Structures are given as structure tokens and as C-alpha cells.
Amino acid sequence: xxxxxxxxxxxxxxxxxxxxxxxxxxxxxxxxxxxxxxxxxxxxxxxxxxxxxxxxxxxxxxxxxxxxxxxxxxxxxxxxxxxxxxxxxxxxxxxxxxxxxxxxxxxxxxxxxxxxxxxxxxxxxxxxxxxxxxxxxxxxxxxxxxxxxxxxxxxxxxxxxxxxxxxxxxxxxxxxxxxxxxxxxxxxxxxxxxxxxxxxxxxxxxxxxxxxxxxxxxxxxxxxxxxxxxxxxxxxxxxxxxxxxxxxxxxxxxxxxxxxxxxxxxxxxxxxxxxxxxxxxxxxxxxxxxxxxxxxxxxxxxxxxxxxxxxxxxxxxxxxxxxxxxxxxxxxxxxxxxxxxxxxxxxxxxxxxxxxxxxxxxxxxxxxxxxxxxxxxxxxxxxxxxxxxxxxxxxxxxxxxxxxxxxxxxxxxxxxxxxx
Amino acid sequence: xxxxxxxxxxxxxxxxxxxxxxxxxxxxxxxxxxxxxxxxxxxxxxxxxxxxxxxxxxxxxxxxxxxxxxxxxxxxxxxxxxxxxxxxxxxxxxxxxxxxxxxxxxxxxxxxxxxxxxxxxxxxxxxxxxxxxxxxxxxxxxxxxxxxxxxxxxxxxxxxxxxxxxxxxxxxxxxxxxxxxxxxxxxxxxxxxxxxxxxxxxxxxxxxxxxxxxxxx
Numbered sequence: 088x089x090x091x092x093x094x095x096x097x098x099x100x101x102x103x104x105x106x107x108x109x110x111x112x113x114x115x116x117x118x119x120x121x122x123x124x125x126x127x128x129x130x131x132x133x134x135x136x137x138x139x140x141x142x143x144x145x146x147x148x149x150x151x152x153x154x155x156x157x158x159x160x161x162x163x164x165x166x167x168x169x170x171x172x173x174x175x176x177x178x179x180x181x182x183x184x185x186x187x188x189x190x191x192x193x194x195x196x197x198x199x200x201x202x203x204x205x206x207x208x209x210x211x212x213x214x215x216x217x218x219x220x221x222x223x224x225x226x227x228x229x230x231x232x233x234x235x236x237x238x239x240x241x242x243x244x245x246x247x248x249x250x251x252x253x254x255x256x257x258x259x260x261x262x263x264x265x266x267x268x269x270x271x272x273x274x275x276x277x278x279x280x281x282x283x284x285x286x287x288x289x290x291x292x293x294x295x296x297x298x299x300x301x302x303x304x305x306x307x308x309x310x311x312x313x314x315x316x317x318x319x320x321x322x323x324x325x326x327x328x329x330x331x332x333x334x335x336x337x338x339x340x341x342x343x344x345x346x347x348x349x350x351x352x353x354x355x356x357x358x359x360x361x362x363x364x365x366x367x368x369x370x371x372x373x374x375x376x377x378x379x380x381x382x383x384x385x386x387x388x389x390x391x392x393x394x395x396x397x398x399x400x401x402x403x404x405x406x407x408x409x410x411x412x413x414x415x416x417x418x419x420x421x422x423x424x425x426x427x428x429x430x431x432x433x434x435x436x437x438x439x440x441x442x443x444x445x446x447x448x449x450x451x452x453x454x455x456x457x458x459x460x461x462x463x464x465x466x467x468x469x470x471x472x473x474x475x476x477x478x479x480x481x482x483x484x485x486x487x488x489x490x491x492x493x494x495x496x497x498x499x500x501x502x503x504x505x506x507x
Numbered sequence: 508x509x510x511x512x513x514x515x516x517x518x519x520x521x522x523x524x525x526x527x528x529x530x531x532x533x534x535x536x537x538x539x540x541x542x543x544x545x546x547x548x549x550x551x552x553x554x555x556x557x558x559x560x561x562x563x564x565x566x567x568x569x570x571x572x573x574x575x576x577x578x579x580x581x582x583x584x585x586x587x588x589x590x591x592x593x594x595x596x597x598x599x600x601x602x603x604x605x606x607x608x609x610x611x612x613x614x615x616x617x618x619x620x621x622x623x624x625x626x627x628x629x630x631x632x633x634x635x636x637x638x639x640x641x642x643x644x645x646x647x648x649x650x651x652x653x654x655x656x657x658x659x660x661x662x663x664x665x666x667x668x669x670x671x672x673x674x675x676x677x678x679x680x681x682x683x684x685x686x687x688x689x690x691x692x693x694x695x696x697x698x699x700x701x702x703x704x705x706x707x708x709x710x711x712x713x714x715x716x717x718x719x720x721x722x723x724x
Contacts, residue, residue, distance in 0.1 A: 399588075399590070401586050401588060401590035402590045402591075402592055402593070404551075404554075404556045404577070404584070404586070404590075405584055405586060405590050405592075405648075405651075406592070406603065407555075407556070407576070407577040407578055408554050408555070408556070408577045408578070408580070408582050408583070408584040408652075409578075409583075409584075409603055409604035409607065409651070409652075409654075409655065410578045410604050410607040410608060410655065411578060411607060412576075412578060415607065419592075419603075420592055420594075423594035423595075424593065424594055426594075
């Protein structure tokens, strides 16, 4: 008998395992993450308040104004017989008039506006004065007046515009959105410009110390971005090359000269001044781009290197035998093949730059209209307790990123290379 | 003419020493040897793609090209995988070397169509390389290599990885080309049938030694 004869049939016929658990795992794990992302965006979208309708505003304001009237009534009772009597009575009358919310032939929006203005004036000017006088004259109405004041200010607060409108109309945030878009685009282009040659060199050539250089290129990826900002700041502002004379102008136009450290920043400013420009890196838009570039470029370099690694050198070699120089082969053969990789690296660098915050904060600070980018805006709004506005700016960032990434992705698809 | 004189090559830890050979002008040279014995390394050295020439001289048509860049050697090179420029149309592939030489557009058109007719790829000119069959790709690669009328044509296993029918077709094409065009050919293969059919000068790379002679030796 041949040794290759089929083995004894196993007790039960062979059945391959079901694919269901595998697909279940795939679906549940990716679904979980997708769900988290969506939940996060939804959370950001829920928090900001849309403006209320004028009708609702009037209703809510009416309630608060009634409260104010009540407190003032108590106050006027307490003040009767003192020399503040008349003043409290006047305030009470005015509050009553406000609480009536009579349109007087104007629109609801007009009424809201008028009421808020008058209520604010009543609270901040007349009632504040009353409180001071009551304190000096020792009349026991301070508590009641204060409460009335709070109620009036509550009524005013109902006229708050929607957080979306507040953010979109804020010139500082508009400027920061513009700066974000422009600086990210510039730093992404710069990153590509630098990353393509580095990636090509690292992919095609063998040389001594290559491993070392490779590691250095990874440093910006490994370091906390904050440290990069710190390093830039020290490099530009703290390391000095001797001293130099800096001319300052006083308010009256007189100038005085101060000996200061000759830092790179100062030297750049001096060069700028000599050609009639005000140039600054730290504290300027150029610094924002530099801080973004430092981090984004490292990611672009990784991507470009992988791209070139995947492109066989064969086509370049053929091009060279056909008469191309190395440069021509790079531009005509390698770069067009690496088109997708370039797009990917550019997108990554752009996205990275948009999210950059730490190094910009340290290196450039947050100056409205100059170095404030959207991530700084989020931080600013958050730090002054305007969580709703911070959420709106975040949503704006998400929208901006979404549009740009989608555009770039489509650009990649429209390429006539279905195979890559 | 392709002539190697005491050529020593190094490619990483791989070394070939003291290689000498001559393929006369207009002759069809066949270089045979086992896989991995260094045939491609020699071919790349002739094309100037291997910067690892330790010593020795490479001559093409009586001029020393050892230190010249690949672009200056006047070589047509067809690699094993054809390596067509995938971002360009077939027309642009073939016209590549002519564009570099700043030919005027009408001449380029004429030359490309002439070659396309010779290689029977006229129908493909507007396409991109993606999706070409192995035989078609080889024809395009040959047309591209021949466009600027090189003196020397280096073919790296041009017939491997082709099905039997295409193999025969391309084999016939190569023979025809050799008869029609004044060009020195170096053809790497490990098939002695191919060598029989096409070759005039035979070389065998064995244990690091180049042996000249006829097929049987």
C-alpha cells in the first residue's frame, strides 16, 4: 500500500471555522472608535447656545424684571422715611415701567434692545449709586437693592446673542481662523519642499552616519511639541552673540539707545529695519509658521521616505540610461510617481500644523490678530470660562479640516492612475 | 562594440574580479549564467548604473566610458521588469529620450510612429502602461530603448516571465531587430534555447569567471 494513501477519515467531516466572530470583531472595534469620534463632535455641537427667539427672550426677561420690581418694593418699604425714599421710589417706578414690556409701537426686537439697554443702565448706574449712598447713610436697603440689581442683569443676560454669532462676528477669532489657514498651508508647502529631498536622500543613498541622521529626523516626532517651542524660543531669544545697540523711540519722539544682547531675533529685526520692513520671528506670524513647520516637517519626512522606498529605482535608472540627469529623472519620473505620497505628506503636515498649540504658545505667545491661531483661540476662550465659544471655535476647526482633507482626498482620486 | 578589460566590481559584499570580454560591433552577444551569479551586476556596470567599479575599463565603441554617467553612454537598456514610466502614456514613454534631446515635435512624432510600427504597438500609444500584458510592455520598453538610436542595447532577461507564445513572438522580434538595425546587443538569459536562436557571441559567467566561447563549451 502506498504511504500517500488518504488518512483515515476523521470521526466528523472537516468544517472550516465561521467568519462571523472575525467580522464581529472588526465591526465592533472600528465602530467603537467611530462612535467616540462622532460623540465628541456631537458634544461640541450641543454645548454652544443658539440665540433665543425674541418672544422667549421677552418672556424670560419679564420674569426677571418682576423679581427686580419685587426687591425694589421691599427696598422702598425699608427706605420710607429716610432721605433716600424718593430715589428708591424713582428706581421702583422705572423698574415697573420696564417690567410692563410695552411695545410702544416698536418691533419685538426693538423692545428687547430697549429693555436691555435701560435695564443695564438702571442696574449699573442708578442702583449702584443707591447702594453707595445707602452704605454711607446707613439705610438698610443694600441687600435688597443688590438683589434687584442681579435680577436686572439676569434679564439683560437673556439678550445674549448665540455663541455661533458671537464667535463668527469676533474679529479676533476671524483673524485667527485666517491665520490658521494661511500658516498651515505655508508650513505644509514648506514641509513638502524640505521633506521630498530628505526623503529621497534617505531612501536612495547609503552613506556613513545614515542611522544617526535618521534618528535625528525623528526627534521632533518624539519630543513633546512644547519642548520644540522652548528650544526655538531659546535659540532665537536667549542665545546672544555679544551685545548691540538698540534704538528706542520715546513717546515724545526723542530717541534713546540701549545696549542689548545680540540675539538672532534682534539681528533679524535689524536686517528687516535696514530694508524698511518690520520683521519678527518670535511674536510674529513667521514664528507661527516656523513652530508649525518644525513638527509638521518631521511627519512629512517620514511619509516621503516611505513613498520613495516603495518606488522602485528601476524607472529612474532607465531614464538615466535614456539621457536624463539625476535631477531630470527625479522631477520627471520619481516625483510624478510619488504624487499620492506627496499629497499624503502635505495633508499630514497641514493637519499637524492646524492642531499645533504648545510650541506656538511658547514661541509666539497669543497676540490677537498676529499670532493667535485657532487652537490658541480655543485655549483663550476656555481659559476665560467661555466653554461654549471654545466649542464653537473647535467646531470651526473641525469643519475647516474636514473640508480641506476631503478636497485633497478627491484630488488624489482624480489622478489617472487607478492602480495606486 | 562592448569591451570589458580586467573589470572588478563590488556590490555590497558581492564581488566580481578580473572580467574581460569583447562583443564585436553589430554582434548579438549572449551572457549566460546561473541566477544570482552576477549577470545583472555586469550589465548595470556597462550601463553605468552601478557606481561600484573598483578597477578596470569599460569600452563602448572604442571609447572608455568607465567614468561616464549613464546618460552619456548612449545605451539602450531594457530591464527585466520593463520598468515603463507609469505616469506617462506609451507615446511619452517612447518619446522620452527624444524630448530630452530637444527634438522638434514633428520629428518625435514621426520617430515614435516608426518605432511603434516596427514593434506593433501603434494601437497602444495613447494608453498608459497600467494593464499592458508582459509582451506588450516588453515591446514598449524596446521601442523606448531604441528611440534615440543607441549603439548598444542591453537586454536583461527580456524573455523571462513571458508565456510561450509571446516568448516566441518577442524572440522573433529581437532577431528581426538585430538584422534591421545596426546595434550591438548584450542579452542576458539562462535559456540556452534563446541563446541558440539569437546569439552570435557567447559568454558564460561561472564562479566569478567570464568564459568566452561557443554555446557548447
